[in-house]
Each structure stands twice: as structure tokens, then as C-alpha cells.
Amino acid sequence: MSDIELKDLLYKVADDQLILGHRNSEWTGIGPLLEEDIAFSSMAQDKVGHSLAFYNLLHQLGESEPDIVAFTRNAEQFHNSKFVELPIGEYDFSLIRHFLFDHAELIRFEMLSNSSHEGIAKIAKKLKGEVKYHVIHADSMIKQLGSSTTESIERMQKALNFAMPYALGLFEVSEYEEKLISNRIYAGEVAIKDRWIGDIQEIIMKTSLELPDTKILTPEYGGRKGEHTEHLQPLLEEMSAVFREDPTADW
Amino acid sequence: MYGSAQIFDTPKLKELENEDPVKLAEFEARIERGEKIEPTDWMPKMYRKQLIRMIEQHAHSEIIGALPEGTWITRAPGFKRKMALMAKVQDEVGHAQLLYSAAETLGKPREQMIEDLISGKSKYSNIFNYPTFTWADSCFISWLVDAGAIVNQLANAKGSYGPYCRALDRICAEEAFHLKYGHHCVISLATGTEKQRQMFQEALNRWWPPMMHFFGPSDKISVHSEILMKWKVKMASNDAMRQQFLDMYVPKIWELGFTIPDQNLKKNEESGEWEYTEPDWDEFKRVINGDGPCNTERLAVRKTAEERGAWVRRALKNPKSAYVTPLA
Amino acid sequence: MSALKSLDPRVARLNIPSEIELITEKEEQDQLNTYQVFRQMNLKRPFEHVGIVHAANLELAFTFAKEQYSRRQTCSGIWVVETEKVKTTDFTEDQESIYSKIEEPENKKGQMEEFDFFHLDKRGKQHVHIGSMKAENHEMALWRAKQELELDKPVYNVWVVKSEDLLKVEEGFQDIWDTLPDKRYREAVDYKAGDKLKEFKERMNQAK
Numbered sequence: 001m002s003d004i005e006l007k008d009l010l011y012k013v014a015d016d017q018l019i020l021g022h023r024n025s026e027w028t029g030i031g032p033l034l035e036e037d038i039a040f041s042s043m044a045q046d047k048v049g050h051s052l053a054f055y056n057l058l059h060q061l062g063e064s065e066p067d068i069v070a071f072t073r074n075a076e077q078f079h080n081s082k083f084v085e086l087p088i089g090e091y092d093f094s095l096i097r098h099f100l101f102d103h104a105e106l107i108r109f110e111m112l113s114n115s116s117h118e119g120i121a122k123i124a125k126k127l128k129g130e131v132k133y134h135v136i137h138a139d140s141m142i143k144q145l146g147s148s149t150t151e152s153i154e155r156m157q158k159a160l161n162f163a164m165p166y167a168l169g170l171f172e173v174s175e176y177e178e179k180l181i182s183n184r185i186y187a188g189e190v191a192i193k194d195r196w197i198g199d200i201q202e203i204i205m206k207t208s209l210e211l212p213d214t215k216i217l218t219p220e221y222g223g224r225k226g227e228h229t230e231h232l233q234p235l236l237e238e239m240s241a242v243f244r245e246d247p248t249a250d251w
Numbered sequence: 252m253y254g255s256a257q258i259f260d261t262p263k264l265k266e267l268e269n270e271d272p273v274k275l276a277e278f279e280a281r282i283e284r285g286e287k288i289e290p291t292d293w294m295p296k297m298y299r300k301q302l303i304r305m306i307e308q309h310a311h312s313e314i315i316g317a318l319p320e321g322t323w324i325t326r327a328p329g330f331k332r333k334m335a336l337m338a339k340v341q342d343e344v345g346h347a348q349l350l351y352s353a354a355e356t357l358g359k360p361r362e363q364m365i366e367d368l369i370s371g372k373s374k375y376s377n378i379f380n381y382p383t384f385t386w387a388d389s390c391f392i393s394w395l396v397d398a399g400a401i402v403n404q405l406a407n408a409k410g411s412y413g414p415y416c417r418a419l420d421r422i423c424a425e426e427a428f429h430l431k432y433g434h435h436c437v438i439s440l441a442t443g444t445e446k447q448r449q450m451f452q453e454a455l456n457r458w459w460p461p462m463m464h465f466f467g468p469s470d471k472i473s474v475h476s477e478i479l480m481k482w483k484v485k486m487a488s489n490d491a492m493r494q495q496f497l498d499m500y501v502p503k504i505w506e507l508g509f510t511i512p513d514q515n516l517k518k519n520e521e522s523g524e525w526e527y528t529e530p531d532w533d534e535f536k537r538v539i540n541g542d543g544p545c546n547t548e549r550l551a552v553r554k555t556a557e558e559r560g561a562w563v564r565r566a567l568k569n570p571k572s573a574y575v576t577p578l579a
Numbered sequence: 580m581s582a583l584k585s586l587d588p589r590v591a592r593l594n595i596p597s598e599i600e601l602i603t604e605k606e607e608q609d610q611l612n613t614y615q616v617f618r619q620m621n622l623k624r625p626f627e628h629v630g631i632v633h634a635a636n637l638e639l640a641f642t643f644a645k646e647q648y649s650r651r652q653t654c655s656g657i658w659v660v661e662t663e664k665v666k667t668t669d670f671t672e673d674q675e676s677i678y679s680k681i682e683e684p685e686n687k688k689g690q691m692e693e694f695d696f697f698h699l700d701k702r703g704k705q706h707v708h709i710g711s712m713k714a715e716n717h718e719m720a721l722w723r724a725k726q727e728l729e730l731d732k733p734v735y736n737v738w739v740v741k742s743e744d745l746l747k748v749e750e751g752f753q754d755i756w757d758t759l760p761d762k763r764y765r766e767a768v769d770y771k772a773g774d775k776l777k778e779f780k781e782r783m784n785q786a787k
Contacts, residue, residue: 025324026589028340029317030552032560033567033611034348035632035643041341042646047335049762052330067329087592091563126761129754131647136755140642144635145566152566188421235325238588242386243328249444251328251386287703289669322587336762345647352631356615361633362610382586413703421630425651431770438772442779506776508783531729548585555595564609567635575663577613577631579705 003061005176006117012224014054015080018070019046020101022239026088039137053123070091071240072247075233081223083166085232092159099138101108102166106131106195107188115183139203146207153208164212168219264478270295282483287413290356290579300423301484303357306415310350311368312376315549317343319379323389335432339393349421353414355577369554374448377535378461379537380543387440387454395500399465401430402496411483414579441507456512466493472532497525614640615665617708618648619656626658626708628697637746651765654748654756664744666717668737676733678725689715693742696724699735706738
């Protein structure tokens with residue numbers, strides 16, 4: 001198992017967490033309800049913390065330090081999915097994104113907890129409890145907002161329809177997939193996707209929402225290969241604005 | 252943790268004449284004994300009204316204060332600062348929730364308090380009507396504005412109203428790292444590159460005047476609040492808190508080699524009091540009444556958040572049960 | 580219509596109209612109900628009242644309470660109950676226990692079910708869970724407690740809650756609090772700058 005396959009996996013996992021963590025942090029102070037504001041900020045913090053854990057592992061594998069890796073790369077060097085870089089929009093979109101992403105993330109973490117790579121398994125086992133809470137939160141909110149007022153049902157359905165093709169982009173298969181699976185690093189993107197559809201359907205069934213038919217949607221791929229929307233570069237510039245003023249300085 | 256000078260109504264002592272003198276005496280005796288007043292206890296209307304106002308303002312300050320600092324989360328340089336700042340700003344929102352909850356026990360629903368904030372009826376700490384231009388501005392707030400708030404808060408934690416005191420205790424416990432984090436950030440700037448030092452010095456020049464306003468108008472031109480002191484609603488005079496702040500933090504600023512933009516600032520070794528140029532209280536009044544650099548923006552953001560989030564709250568409302576005043 | 584200009588990039592992204600009359604009033608329907616929250620620091624300690632959350636239902640109340648009331652230290656469980664479902668007694672003064680004021684209720688009817696009790700043993704503190712017992716209704720629960728509890732200290736105030744009204748999140752969920760002790764960046768001890776400061780002061784002194 002050479003490092004290149006591992007790094008590819010770790011970068012996409014960490015980059016997703018870093019970017020989504022930043023997007024979700026944009027709600028701090030302007031959420032629709034104080035309690036929700038607090039919960040969402042916590043989860044954003046968790047995500048950034050998760051990305052740090054994985055960047056640290058990458059550093060052990062020879063990549064640069066986390067601060068450099070996170071705050072000096074440009075858009076085409078990032079391997080996050082297009083889904084996570086989209087602007088926060090209104091709360092319906094952000095919640096749907098949280099719901100769709102975190103269900104996939106929990107499955108991913110469960111698989112990585114059983115990885116043949118000790119370092120990965122250790123991190124995943126440790127942080128899994130946090131993602132478990134993220135899913136609890138997402139499910140509670142989706143169940144409520146997806147069944148409550150006509151207005152909320154309409155909004156959530158619209159957001160779900162819009163988000164689905166992007167969510168499918170999470171499962172873009174990498175060129176190293178076969179190797180990663182045969183080396184038992186994890187069971188692969190297709191396996192995650194299959195379980196994921198079942199998991200989210202289970203929750204959606206408890207609401208008045210309908211899950212779009214994933215078979216007829218075109219997934220928004222490209223993110224894993226460094227092809228991004230126009231939203232990523234400005235976000236990266238913002239994230240690194242102060243850091244880049246002097247990357248050698250101690251802030 | 253952004254509680255600062257509260258704006259009190261001039262207590263209308265005439266209102267007290269309508270209160271039951273026996274109950275009033277018992278109430279005041281309890282406070283004198285150092286016991287806490289709890290939500291179900293009898294209390295004079297004025298006490299309830301002033302407390303609601305004070306706690307509510309404190310809560311508004313927390314949620315508005317989250318804005319000038321929150322803007323730096325995405326831009327925070329490096330993981331360490333970013334995680335800390337995310338946690339800190341989240342705490343501030345959490346503190347708003349704790350404080351609104353304490354005020355709610357006095358009978359005013361939270362959404363009504365928020366309405367008063369967005370309508371402009373209720374005030375919040377004036378210092379947040381100023382903009383954060385650089386990372387160093389954010390560090391100033393994290394260190395010195397928090398420091399000021401802690402001076403205020405430690406005094407209020409010894410007040411008479413149980414739920415407020417308990418909220419403050421909880422806030423203090425979470426705050427422990429805010430001040431250290433802020434100081435740590437400033438030390439990094441001070442001991443860093445010339446550019447970093449300059450960034451902070453400029454921030455300090457900008458923020459010093461609003462910081463001198465932070466504890467409210469000087470005692471000699473302040474509202475008379477003897478009864479509020481007696482009832483342990485107001486715990487210390489504005490000047491006393493300002494002196495405490497200066498005594499604790501001016502030396503710490505000077506030891507980092509920064510200059511404070513007030514040539515008259517010095518400690519009178521005989522009296523032990525700090526002397527300083529009298530702050531411009533007209534400017535303070537102007538800004539707090541709406542004419543500051545960021546007032547419009549702060550309220551506009553808050554109103555937008557309320558408006559765009561209304562559909563969520565409507566969807567969360569349980570039509571089967573009615574709101575009741577929370578306990579304790 | 581132009582958008583509100585701001586130094587804050589995310590505010591700029593919100594596209595707030597700069598010249599529009601924004602709401603100054605909220606709808607009446609906005610106000611959510613409150614839920615009382617109890618937290619258990621670790622398995623050796625009882626559940627204690629910590630505050631409230633606004634929420635739509637018990638599940639959401641727990642979800643919110645977990646972040647608001649267990650962000651620090653440790654936690655092994657959280658209970659939530661609608662404020663309305665908490666029955667309270669009066670307060671007493673001095674050394675008198677509120678139980679001495681409990682009278683035999685007239686209404687002894689009801690199915691026997693479990694009730695949880697929370698005691699306040701000092702003004703200024705918060706209620707602590709002391710246990711549960713079966714009774715026909717809330718008043719009978721207090722009456723039975725009066726007969727059966729052996730109290731060595733006076734109790735100022737009691738909250739009685741039907742156990743089924745409480746959502747208890749504990750066993751099987753402890754892993755969501757696993758990483759709490761690791762979040763050192765939220766602790767003051769993680770911010771040591773003594774050495775840096777000392778070295779800086781020495782440099783300044785040398786320069787003089």
C-alpha cells in the first residue's frame with residue numbers, strides 16, 4: 001500500500017471537513033434560533049477539528065504541516081466535493097446539506113474505524129461519537145421541519161431537490177479505489193453510497209418529503225480531481241487572508 | 252461575555268409607595284442577609300422591571316457582540332486560533348441564551364425581548380457599534396473588552412437575583428479560557444514581527460476611546476441608583492469598575508511595549524487612583540442612540556437573521572401546548 | 580437596490596438591502612415552549628438542574644441541551660422535560676422542610692406510575708435528583724414521599740415529574756461525550772505564554 005492512495009483518501013476526507021466546517025461556521029451569531037445557533041457552531045468546530053486530525057496524519061505521512069496544507073493551497077489543489085463549498089444559502093439548504101453530508105460521514109467513519117490502517121482507525125474511532133451526535137441533530141431537525149408547516153415542507157423539499165446531485169458528488173470514485181478496497185483501508189465510495197441512500201430514506205419516510213430518484217440525477221463530480229465551482233477560491237482566499245500576510249509569523 | 256455599563260431608568264421612587272410595606276421590608280431584609288431572590292418570591296414591580304432590563308441588555312450585548320468577533324472566524328490565521336475563536340464566539344451565543352433564560356424567569360418571553368432589540372427599544376453594549384478592521388482588532392476585543400466584561404460580571408455575580416447569579420457563575424466557568432486566549436493572541440502580536448506589533452498598536456489606538464466608555468458615564472453625571480445598589484441590582488459604580496480595569500490591565504499593556512493614546516493616563520501613587528483624560532460623553536450618547544459607525548449594520552444583520560429564520564421558528568412551534576414562564 | 584456594505588465578508592454575502600424597512604415586530608407565533616434540562620456530570624453523581632432550552636419537542640430539546648449544557652468538563656447523561664409538566668411545591672424558610680407542609684391529598688385516584696423527585700436544599704442552588712417512586716398522581720407522590728423519605732436536612736422546594744414525561748438520554752449514548760476532555764483549546768491551561776512574555780521583556784531590557 002503506497003502512500004499515494006492513502007493520501008488521496010485522507011485529503012478528500014479532510015478537505016471536505018475543513019470547507020464544510022468553515023461554511024457552517026458562517027451561521028454563528030445569525031442562526032434562526034439561539035439553541036440552533038449554538039448547536040450548529042459546535043458541529044462546525046467539530047468538523048474543523050476533524051480536518052486537523054486528518055491533516056496531522058497526512059503530516060506524519062510526509063505532507064506539510066496542517067496550517068500550511070490548509071491555508072496555502074489553491075482551489076485546484078483541494079479535493080473536497082463541490083457540495084461543501086457552496087455558499088450557506090438559507091437555513092433550509094444548510095440543514096439539508098448537514099443531513100445529507102453527516103449521514104455519509106457517519107458511515108464513512110464507521111468503515112474507517114475498522115480500517116486496516118491503524119492510524120486512520122484510531123482517529124475514526126475516537127471522533128465517531130461526535131459524528132453520531134451530528135446525525136442525531138440532523139435527523140431531529142429534518143423530521144420536524146419536514147413535517148411541520150406547509151411552508152417548511154416546501155422549502156425543505158426544494159432544498160433537497162437542489163442538493164441531491166451535489167450530494168451524489170460526495171461519492172465520486174477515485175482512481176485508487178480498487179487498491180484501497182483490496183487493502184481493506186475502507187469499503188469504498190459505492191458501498192458508502194448504497195448504505196447512505198437507505199439511511200436517509202429511513203428518515204425521509206418519517207416526513208412529508210420525497211427523496212429524489214438518485215438513478216436519474218447527474219452527480220456533480222469533479223471536486224475530488226480539483227475541479228471546483230467559482231465559490232471555492234474566494235473562500236480559500238478569505239480563510240488564508242491573515243495567515244498569508246506572513247506564513248512564517250507566529251500568530 | 253460582553254456585559255458592560257447598563258443603562259438604567261431613573262428609578263421612579265413613587266412607584267414604591269404602592270407596594271405592600273411589610274412584604275417590601277421582608278424582601279429587603281432577605282437581600283441584606285445575603286440570600287437570593289428566586290422567581291416565585293414576592294418582589295417589588297420596580298425590582299422586576301429593572302432586573303429584566305439589565306439582564307436583557309446583557310443578553311443583547313452577547314448576541315450582538317458575536318458579530319464583530321465572528322467575522323474573523325473564517326479568516327483566523329491557523330488552526331489553533333481558529334478553533335479557539337470558534338469556541339469563544341459560540342460561548343458568547345450560549346451566554347446570550349443563558350441570560351435570556353434568566354430574564355425569562357421574571358415573566359418576559361424571550362421572543363419579546365428579541366423584538367425589543369430589533370425595534371431599537373432595548374440597548375446593547377455600545378462598544379460593539381465599532382468596526383473590527385484587522386485581526387488585531389479582534390484580538391483587542393478578545394482580550395481587553397472581555398477583561399472589562401469580566402470586571403462587570405464578577406461584581407454582578409454577587410447580586411441578589413438567583414437565576415442571574417447562577418447564569419453568571421456558569422458564564423464565568425466557560426469564560427476562563429477567553430481572557431487567556433485573548434492575552435495569548437496579543438502577546439503573539441507583541442513579540443512577533445514589526446508588522447504584527449504595528450497592527451496591534453493601531454488597533455489599540457482605535458479601540459481605547461470606546462474602551463474608556465465601556466463602563467458607562469462617570470459617576471458624577473450618572474443616573475442616581477442608590478435603591479438599585481440597596482437591592483443588589485447594581486453592584487458597583489461605573490467609576491469603581493473603570494478603576495479596577497485600568498489597574499489590572501494598563502500595566503499589562505505597557506509591559507508589552509505598547510503606548511496607550513492618552514497622555515494623561517497615569518496612576519496617582521498617593522491616592523492609588525488612575526487619572527485619565529475625561530472621555531467624551533457626548534460622543535458616547537451619540538453612538539448609543541444610533542449614530543455610531545456600525546449601529547445600522549449590527550441591527551440590520553440581527554433583523555435579517557430574525558426575518559430569514561422566522562420560517563424555522565414557525566415550523567418548530569408546537570401548536571398543542573402553550574408557553575409558560577420557565578422555572579429557576 | 581444596493582446591498583449593505585460591510586467589513587465582514589459573510590455579512591456582505593448575506594445581501595442585506597441597505598435601504599429597506601426591515602421588520603421591527605415579530606409575529607406572536609414565534610415563541611417556542613421551554614424545557615427544563617438536567618445534566619449528570621459522571622456516573623457517580625446525580626442529575627442536576629442546569630437551565631432551560633427552547634424547543635419543539637423532547638428530542639430537539641435534548642439535541643439543543645447537549646450543546647448548550649455539556650460543552651465543558653464531562654457528561655454522562657441529559658434529561659429534559661417540558662416546563663409545564665413540572666409540578667412544584669412552595670418554598671420554605673429557615674430550617675423547616677417543605678415536606679412538613681404537605682397535606683394528605685383528597686384525590687387519591689390514578690394508575691400507579693413512576694415519579695421522579697428533585698430537591699432544592701439551599702436557596703441559590705439548583706435542584707438535584709434524589710430518586711423516584713410510584714404513585715397515583717403528583718400530589719400522592721409528594722404525600723408518599725413525605726411518609727417514606729428519611730431526610731436528614733430540610734428541603735426548601737420540590738419538583739415532581741412523571742417519569743414518562745422526561746426524556747432520559749444516558750445509556751448507549753455516552754460516546755457522544757467521549758471527546759469532551761480532549762478539547763483543550765477550550766481550557767485556560769492551554770494558553771501559556773509566560774515564557775514568551777519573559778523572553779520579550781528581557782529583550783526590551785537589553786535594548787535599553
